[in-house]
Amino acid sequence: MSAVDSQALKSQHKLLAEYNYQLRPVERGYNNRTLFIDLGSKEIAEKPVCFEMKRKFVGGKGFDLRLLWDAVQETTRWDDPENEIVISMGPICGNTNYPGSGKSIVATLSPETKIPVDCNVGGYFGPYLKLSGFDALEISGKAQQDVIVFIDGDKGKIQIIEAPGEAVDSHVLAEELLPQFAALEKDKQHYSFVTAGRGGDHTRIGCLNFSFYDKRRKVMRFKQAGRGGTGTVFRDKRIKALVVKFSRLTGASNNPVDLKKVQDLGLKMHHEILSQDDQQCRMRQVGTAHLVEIMNDYDLLPVHNFKFGMHPQAEKLSSHEFKKWFTQGMPDGCWFGCTLACCKAADNFELLSGPYRGQRVVVDGPEYETVAGVGSNSGIFDARSVIEINFYCDTYGLDTISFGTITAFLMECYEVGILNKERTGGLELTWGNTPAVLEMLHQMASGEGFGAEVASKGVRWMKDAFATQYSADRQFLEDIGMEGKGLEQSQYMSKESLAQQGGYYMTNKGPQHDEAWLIFMDMVNNAIPTFQDKADALHYFPMFRTWFSLQGLCKLPWNDIEPADNATTEAPSKVPEHVANYIELYTAITGFPLDKEELIRQSERVYNFQRIFNLRMGGGSRGEDRAPYRAVGPVTMEEYESRRERYDKQLKEKMGVDPDGLSLEEKLRLHRVYREEQYNKLQDAVYARRGWTTDAIPTVEHLRDLGMDLPELVEVVKKHLP
Amino acid sequence: MKVLKTYDDRCIGCGACMTVCSMTFFKRDDHARSAIQMLPVEGKGFHLVVCEQAACGKCVAECSTQAISISKQGTVLINKGICINCFACVAACPIGAMRRHPEEITPFKCIACGACAKECPVDALAIVQEEAAVMGTDLKSLQEEA
Ligand code: SF4
Numbered sequence A: 001m002s003a004v005d006s007q008a009l010k011s012q013h014k015l016l017a018e019y020n021y022q023l024r025p026v027e028r029g030y031n032n033r034t035l036f037i038d039l040g041s042k043e044i045a046e047k048p049v050c051f052e053m054k055r056k057f058v059g060g061k062g063f064d065l066r067l068l069w070d071a072v073q074e075t076t077r078w079d080d081p082e083n084e085i086v087i088s089m090g091p092i093c094g095n096t097n098y099p100g101s102g103k104s105i106v107a108t109l110s111p112e113t114k115i116p117v118d119c120n121v122g123g124y125f126g127p128y129l130k131l132s133g134f135d136a137l138e139i140s141g142k143a144q145q146d147v148i149v150f151i152d153g154d155k156g157k158i159q160i161i162e163a164p165g166e167a168v169d170s171h172v173l174a175e176e177l178l179p180q181f182a183a184l185e186k187d188k189q190h191y192s193f194v195t196a197g198r199g200g201d202h203t204r205i206g207c208l209n210f211s212f213y214d215k216r217r218k219v220m221r222f223k224q225a226g227r228g229g230t231g232t233v234f235r236d237k238r239i240k241a242l243v244v245k246f247s248r249l250t251g252a253s254n255n256p257v258d259l260k261k262v263q264d265l266g267l268k269m270h271h272e273i274l275s276q277d278d279q280q281c282r283m284r285q286v287g288t289a290h291l292v293e294i295m296n297d298y299d300l301l302p303v304h305n306f307k308f309g310m311h312p313q314a315e316k317l318s319s320h321e322f323k324k325w326f327t328q329g330m331p332d333g334c335w336f337g338c339t340l341a342c343c344k345a346a347d348n349f350e351l352l353s354g355p356y357r358g359q360r361v362v363v364d365g366p367e368y369e370t371v372a373g374v375g376s377n378s379g380i381f382d383a384r385s386v387i388e389i390n391f392y393c394d395t396y397g398l399d400t401i402s403f404g405t406i407t408a409f410l411m412e413c414y415e416v417g418i419l420n421k422e423r424t425g426g427l428e429l430t431w432g433n434t435p436a437v438l439e440m441l442h443q444m445a446s447g448e449g450f451g452a453e454v455a456s457k458g459v460r461w462m463k464d465a466f467a468t469q470y471s472a473d474r475q476f477l478e479d480i481g482m483e484g485k486g487l488e489q490s491q492y493m494s495k496e497s498l499a500q501q502g503g504y505y506m507t508n509k510g511p512q513h514d515e516a517w518l519i520f521m522d523m524v525n526n527a528i529p530t531f532q533d534k535a536d537a538l539h540y541f542p543m544f545r546t547w548f549s550l551q552g553l554c555k556l557p558w559n560d561i562e563p564a565d566n567a568t569t570e571a572p573s574k575v576p577e578h579v580a581n582y583i584e585l586y587t588a589i590t591g592f593p594l595d596k597e598e599l600i601r602q603s604e605r606v607y608n609f610q611r612i613f614n615l616r617m618g619g620g621s622r623g624e625d626r627a628p629y630r631a632v633g634p635v636t637m638e639e640y641e642s643r644r645e646r647y648d649k650q651l652k653e654k655m656g657v658d659p660d661g662l663s664l665e666e667k668l669r670l671h672r673v674y675r676e677e678q679y680n681k682l683q684d685a686v687y688a689r690r691g692w693t694t695d696a697i698p699t700v701e702h703l704r705d706l707g708m709d710l711p712e713l714v715e716v717v718k719k720h721l722p
Numbered sequence B: 001m002k003v004l005k006t007y008d009d010r011c012i013g014c015g016a017c018m019t020v021c022s023m024t025f026f027k028r029d030d031h032a033r034s035a036i037q038m039l040p041v042e043g044k045g046f047h048l049v050v051c052e053q054a055a056c057g058k059c060v061a062e063c064s065t066q067a068i069s070i071s072k073q074g075t076v077l078i079n080k081g082i083c084i085n086c087f088a089c090v091a092a093c094p095i096g097a098m099r100r101h102p103e104e105i106t107p108f109k110c111i112a113c114g115a116c117a118k119e120c121p122v123d124a125l126a127i128v129q130e131e132a133a134v135m136g137t138d139l140k141s142l143q144e145e146a
């Protein structure tokens, strides 16, 4: 993009609204005000944050949900103007010392699930927005034409600008925008964008790209707020980009109570990471892709729509393959001070398909979830293909996880004959057919064909559509369509881990692994054998992990790097030393006291609030926590056969049945009865542990105990309590 | 490449270098703020720790803001205006020559100015010109990087 072209695009801009605000320093991690923008009425306003809001909702996801609750009605749908995109950061976000302190949390009513969805995302936008003066940004209403919202944190100025000319796809848009705002190379790192892509215009799985400028590659790079259709809502509001500028960053910008302590903790982590990472997860070399071979070794890598857990060709998707593509030795942090630096990139990658064929681009990732979703789960065992699909998903603003699970589902439907070439408009969706997958992906961006008309609507919608239109077996579709609450499952095999089934399907937003990842603890180490143990884990870990999103933290530096002596502590899975770091860090920034118990309670308040928000929007109860059977056990004979020894043994040992002489159908049936009953029992145990009724409704006593017996919450739960 | 060369065997542990260094850059006599460190070694005299400049460059590679660069003379320099104080460089330095003082927000290091060498009564320090490549690093690629 030449400077001239970009100036030509800029000349089409029209200023729709402008607002000046007073610049003032952050105080102990908070600004004590949030920013509200209505794109319909063009109102821009500040809202105060009271002490009570900080005490009960902390920040990040807590602020998001509080603000969103107040903005919507129980009848609000995702595409109503009053639905909002809310972005909030949390008190710890924005320090430059402790690794992983730059996350933004996005929430909105999801087009896929109709309930709130929240995403924890890197990039500089959130921290810059916070240091520019706001603890959260709410965007309500819909613009008439595409707009850019510009927040100038240097001048204290906010603008809504009509911007008809620029492209929508993220990598092109970033190239067009950057020279318009930053004339000089040295200024580019002071800007960050939030953008979507054309995928957001035509699908329910649109995601948002949060940018960070990479000085070495001289390009804007992206981290994704992936799940639940955030980009779809963004485009429905006709937002082209959010732009923030902040050039005054220092280690003191977050203005903590005890800066020295923050620095000490950060430096301790830098040392730990630089000395341990090469022997542990190799995040600095390959990012989360190191998980591929581990998952395959433990029979946990999703293969062919979650049928199997390993594949002979998985080696071709191992981190060693991706390492060949990733440029080594770069400080690839998605925020300053993250020495874990997991945001790997394939440089100078030549695209072989689609509208940008022939371009050489920087591809962010792929990360594990993408490799597993569009790779093994779809039968694509080729690193190059995965990188190409990854690039297009990102620039089109499509969630790679949902895209992967959707593709895998479609391929299975194709293989069993529910779909055929006629029904897919010519796409041959057989396992591993990369050209067909890419074609479907390009359709999602152009808004044409099977990709846009069918696949784009998500697994839940397709299950119903295929059963209705093609008279396909509804039960089979329910069993193999890997979604919960309408959200496609992320990429781990939960079949052999009851705790992980709960970790996926008893979540608030749908089956995403960010709440609980218990497979190893449960299945490999057998550390939580009883229902009570599992329920305890399904209380502690979702609450503990929620805390990252209250604070604006990344979860990875918690347990993708561990102190050298972690294994000898009394609870290695909790990484006690890091928990202690977080407690000290929080107090060093905010000045508020905290201990292990209060940390969990901070999360519990917000977690229960979110559950009740689900109830308010028509979800939230026990039935909504059901899992598709494939997440719980083998659906088909070939799945049973693939693990026959294990399953036969379980018949004998767990169900007290002699498998000899039983037909395969009978064995499948017995497993199903047993496993579904186990899942039901787990629901009872987990709900009790969480202070909920057997129907998954938080009790008034529990809310009172948490200090969350707010009238609006009590009103909702009372409707559901017996 | 301009580098401060150290001769541990000559050092008598007087600390003059640290006084000069901290006076030069922080206007106070505070050994904790000195870029050069004189460390007593049990029964073996003293060990002088100071940046190896372009022969190393590990901190340059670790810095995400490119606040650290290598000058034409091969000296590793921090630009305080760009630095965002993350201290990744401090952890990246294999010998502890990238320094942090708890009351200073920016890290600091030896820039091979030679002030200490002039004061050293026993010539345990000297500014010398060395070929970085001889020491195993390709100076050109590091300078490009910076
Ligand atoms: S670990 Fe990775 S994702 Fe997390 S903050 Fe660091 S670079 Fe970003």
Ligand code: SF4
Pocket (backbone or CB within 6 Å): B062, B063, B064, B065, B066, B067, B068, B078, B082, B083, B084, B085, B086, B087, B088, B089, B090, B107
């Ligand atoms: S402290 Fe400054 S010089 Fe050191 S790595 Fe961080 S930004 Fe670069």
Ligand code: SF4
Pocket (backbone or CB within 6 Å): B050, B051, B052, B053, B054, B056, B057, B058, B059, B060, B076, B092, B093, B094, B095, B096, B097, B098, B109
């Ligand atoms: S400060 Fe340390 S890491 Fe940086 S060049 Fe000098 S010796 Fe190497």
